[in-house]
Amino acid sequence: MGLTEIPEGFKTLLPEEAERRNRILFLMEEVIKLWGYEPILPPSIEFLSPFKVVDERLEELSFKIVDRITGKLMAVRPDFTPQVARIVASSFKNEEPPFRFYYSGKIFRDVPGEREIFQFGFELIGVKETEGDAEIVAVVVNILEKLGLKSFQIDIGHSEFVEGVLEELEIPDREEFLKLLAHKDLSGIELFLEERSITGSRRERILELMELYGKEDVLERAKGLFKNERSRKALKELEEIFSILRSYGFEKRVIFDLSEKRGMKYHTGVTFEVFHPLFGSSLGAGGRYDQLVGKFGRELPATGMALNVDALQLLLEKKGLFESHRKDFYIIDLRKELHKAYEVARALRERGYIATRDIVRRDFRKSMKTAFDKGYRFVVILNREETPHHLLYTSPDEFFKLDERDIPGSILSLIDRV
Known part of the structure; x- marks a missing residue:
C-alpha cells in the first residue's frame, strides 16, 4: 500500500469538486433558513450506546473505537437523527416545541461500497400533525428546485x-x-x-x-x-x-409506494424517498420517528429527511448544472512592490472579482503560462521594465496597456471591451 492511497469507500474532493460541493450546501442553506430551521453541529464521535439503543443495526454499521479515558466503546457517527434526538431531549428539555434543526456533514458506515456519505438533513421535532410531514416534503421540493432539478419525484409510503x-x-x-x-x-x-x-x-x-x-x-x-x-x-x-x-401545488412531485416498508428501524409512520430518472439510486430518504426522542427521556413526535449530497452532486454534474470554476485575475508583480500589487488585488476583490497574487519567484513568462493553464481569464503584469510598465494579458499573445494613475479602473474598462 502506497502512502498516497486512501481506504476503499472514502473520497477526496479536488478544488473544483469542493467548490461545487460548497455551492450545493450554500443553496440548500439558503432555502432551509427561509423555513425557520436552525443549524446544529453534532459531534463526529459519540459513545456507541445512543446509536445501539435506537437500532441495533447501527452497532453493526459503525466504525468503533475505545475511549482511552472511560474505556467505553465509541462510534464514528453512522446516523445523524439519533444525535439530534439526544440533543433535543437533553439540551432543550425545558423549551417548548416545535424544534426545527438542520445539519450537514458525513456519516460513516463500515460496509462494502461507500463508507462515508455526505448528508444534508433537517428534522422537525414536536409536531404530530400530518402538516409536519407535508412540510418536510415541501422543503425537499424547494431545495431540489433551487438546485435546478426538475424531473425528480418523492416516493411516499407508510x-x-x-x-x-x-x-x-x-x-x-x-x-x-x-x-x-x-x-x-x-x-x-x-x-x-x-x-x-x-x-x-x-x-x-x-x-x-x-x-x-x-x-x-x-x-x-x-x-x-x-x-x-x-x-x-x-x-x-x-x-x-x-x-x-x-x-x-406539489401533487405532481408525489408518488405513493405502499408496497414496502422503507427507512430505518426507528421510522414509525410516513416515509419519504427521493428519486430522479437520470440517477439509479436514491437521492435521499427520511420519515416519521415518533418514538425515537423518547428513548432519550422526552416523549416528542418527530419527522425529518436526509439528502445524499454526494449523489446530488453526481446528478447535477451529469446534467451540466454547474458553472465552470471561476478564476478571474492573476496578478504578477515583477518588482515585488507588495503595496501596489495588494491594492490592485483589493480593488478587484471589492468589485466581486477573484484576484490571486503570484508570489513565486520565477520568470514572468512561466508565471503567465501557469496562470492561463490553471484557467485564469486575465493576467495582470505590474512593473515590467520595458515600456509600457503595466499590462493586462487576455491571452499569452494579446495584451493591453494599463493606466498608471488608475490601474484597477483601466483593467475593468478593458475587460468590458474584450
Missing part, C-alpha cells in the same frame, strides 16, 4: 400500512418477507407464499400489494384491499398529507 397488512393476512416470518418486499422480488415472494401454503384470497392480496405504486388512486385501491384499522389509519394520514401538498 410503515404502519405494511405492518397492518402483515397482521391482517397473518404473514409468518415477517422479516424475511419484508426483505423480499424491499427488493420487489416477485418470484421470491411467490416461492415464499408457496412454501407456507398461503393461497386463495391471501395470496392474491399479497400480489396486489406489490402493485400499490402510483398516484393518489393507489390510496383508494388500498382501501378496497385491506380493512384492518392500522392500515386504514395510515391511509388516512397519507390522504391528509397529499391534500396539503396539492394545496401547495
